[in-house]
Amino acid sequence: MIEVRGLSKTFGAVTAVSDLSFDVAAGIVTAFLGPNSAGKTTTMRMLLGLVTPNAGVATIGGRRYADLPHPSSQVGAVLDTSGFHPAHTAHAHLRLYARMGGHPRSRVGEVMDLTGVAAFAGRRTRTLSTGMRQRLHLATALLGDPRVLVLDEPGNGLDPEGIAWLRRFLRDLAGQDRTILVSSHVLSEVEQMAEHVVVVREGRLVAAGAVANLYGAAAVHLRSPQAGQLRTVLLGRREPAVTVEATGSDALRVHGLTSAEIAADAAAHGIALHEITPERPTLEKLFLDLAGGTV
Numbered sequence: 327m328i329e330v331r332g333l334s335k336t337f338g339a340v341t342a343v344s345d346l347s348f349d350v351a352a353g354i355v356t357a358f359l360g361p362n363s364a365g366k367t368t369t370m371r372m373l374l375g376l377v378t379p380n381a382g383v384a385t386i387g388g389r390r391y392a393d394l395p396h397p398s399s400q401v402g403a404v405l406d407t408s409g410f411h412p413a414h415t416a417h418a419h420l421r422l423y424a425r426m427g428g429h430p431r432s433r434v435g436e437v438m439d440l441t442g443v444a445a446f447a448g449r450r451t452r453t454l455s456t457g458m459r460q461r462l463h464l465a466t467a468l469l470g471d472p473r474v475l476v477l478d479e480p481g482n483g484l485d486p487e488g489i490a491w492l493r494r495f496l497r498d499l500a501g502q503d504r505t506i507l508v509s510s511h512v513l514s515e516v517e518q519m520a521e522h523v524v525v526v527r528e529g530r531l532v533a534a535g536a537v538a539n540l541y542g543a544a545a546v547h548l549r550s551p552q553a554g555q556l557r558t559v560l561l562g563r564r565e566p567a568v569t570v571e572a573t574g575s576d577a578l579r580v581h582g583l584t585s586a587e588i589a590a591d592a593a594a595h596g597i598a599l600h601e602i603t604p605e606r607p608t609l610e611k612l613f614l615d616l617a618g619g620t621v
């Protein structure tokens with residue numbers, strides 16, 4: 327469990343993070359979303375004790391990173407994608423980091439198999455593609471078999487197949503009750519990966535919660551030969567949040583009610599429904615709405 331409470335950081339005149347609070351639970355993937363310069367990397371660096379906050383605290387399992395007894399076995403992190411010795415092979419890099427972290431040598435083969443690094447273990451790191459580098463960073467972070475993973479833009483440079491792999495991989499790790507925080511500015515990338523999202527903009531929290539709940543503002547599209555009658559019924563609920571828009575002679579778009587509520591009202595009044603479809607905006611659209619303050 328990660329807890330961020332009232333974190334703030336300024337660099338000169340730039341406010342990178344401002345009074346930010348959120349939780350990251352174990353057992354699910356949490357996405358940390360925001361446009362460029364939103365303060366995601368700075369927040370992760372504060373979480374890992376690499377940047378000192380001006381105010382607030384970030385803890386992992388109740389302790390600051392610096393106070394963890396065996397940090398590299400408890401927290402795996404990928405914060406920037408440089409940092410390999412160019413002449414080392416991927417395998418040599420992992421052997422070196424296993425030795426430095428005090429992890430058993432047998433772990434090197436395991437993480438290479440887990441992350442697909444085995445396929446290019448003998449190549450020098452300077453010859454690796456961005457996607458291969460991402461996998462090697464992930465393998466390095468996993469050497470200590472950590473319960474907590476903090477990954478800054480792990481999808482950068484991965485092709486669609488790589489993204490699909492990453493999604494499955496992180497979900498599997500979360501399924502082992504690990505705590506996983508993944509930042510991204512590519513919202514479609516994390517849409518199917520994360521169950522929770524924390525959205526930031528200009529260093530401030532914009533929204534946090536289950537991805538499913540963030541879709542709550544979405545509309546329901548329906549078709550019925552008795553659309554006019556159904557409209558009257560739905561508006562008759564006298565709930566201020568409910569709006570019903572006629573989008574055709576037999577079509578309505580409803581805000582403020584779930585498909586189940588609409589279907590129950592239709593059934594109760596003997597109204598036939600030919601189609602009822604929740605409109606699922608992409609997280610990208612939702613993010614723009616949230617960030618623009620229209621939701």
Ligand SMILES: Nc1ncnc2c1ncn2[C@@H]1O[C@H](COP(=O)(O)OP(=O)(O)OP(=O)(O)O)[C@@H](O)[C@H]1O
Pocket residue numbers: 337340341342360361362363364365366367368369511
């Ligand atoms: N060491 C630093 N010195 C000065 N300004 C910094 C420093 N680190 C970050 N900033 C500034 O703080 C703000 C937040 O940057 P940060 O890298 O945390 O954002 P981000 O959400 O990770 O963005 P990106 O997706 O572009 O990496 C930016 O305006 C950035 O220029």
